Amino acid sequence: MSETHSVEPQQFTVDELELRDIDFLLEIIGSWIPDENMDKLEELEEIRMRMEGSMHNNGYTYLVARNTNGIAIGVMGIRKPEDKMIEFATPDANSAELVNAFRSQHADSKGVGRALLDSIKKRAKDLGFTEIILNSGPRYEITGWGFYKKTIGEPITIAYGYYGVGHHAPVWKITL
Numbered sequence: 001m002s003e004t005h006s007v008e009p010q011q012f013t014v015d016e017l018e019l020r021d022i023d024f025l026l027e028i029i030g031s032w033i034p035d036e037n038m039d040k041l042e043e044l045e046e047i048r049m050r051m052e053g054s055m056h057n058n059g060y061t062y063l064v065a066r067n068t069n070g071i072a073i074g075v076m077g078i079r080k081p082e083d084k085m086i087e088f089a090t091p092d093a094n095s096a097e098l099v100n101a102f103r104s105q106h107a108d109s110k111g112v113g114r115a116l117l118d119s120i121k122k123r124a125k126d127l128g129f130t131e132i133i134l135n136s137g138p139r140y141e142i143t144g145w146g147f148y149k150k151t152i153g154e155p156i157t158i159a160y161g162y163y164g165v166g167h168h169a170p171v172w173k174i175t176l
Contacts, residue, residue, distance in 0.1 A: 017062035021072035074103030098134035135169040
């Protein structure tokens with residue numbers, strides 16, 4: 001079920017991930033991962049496998065924003081929380097974890113991120129989840145944290161050392 005969002009001067013839709021989207025999305029995601037990250041190619045390949053697997057019910061669900069030409073310009077996914085994130089979930093809640101939230105740098109301030117977040121919240125609720133939890137690593141402090149603070153609010157806590165010694169991540173929770 002595609003949703004159309006109109007934001008001047010750009011119009012885009014949010015819909016299910018398709019195989020044709022993945023290469024565009026990996027280029028977008030790669031543009032946000034610092035080049036000095038030694039594991040960048042491995043990380044992108046892992047994301048490719050998750051995205052391809054989501055089309056075969058691997059437990060991941062991805063939604064994609066596409067421009068008027070049908071080209072992917074953003075992505076957001078959910079899954080059951082990984083073990084390290086469970087401690088931040090509400091006891092007895094059916095929690096989803098937000099993963100791989102990225103949009104084209106050319107789509108900055110166009111409403112793509114907000115539309116993806118609104119759509120993934122609706123999808124999570126339709127799938128029976130009662131909350132979404134997420135963290136954002138230190139490499140996204142400048143780019144991602146502000147978006148989450150603006151759209152969700154202040155983090156509920158900090159996951160100290162989540163990405164290694166000295167690499168903390170704020171954690172947010174969305175009740176559906």
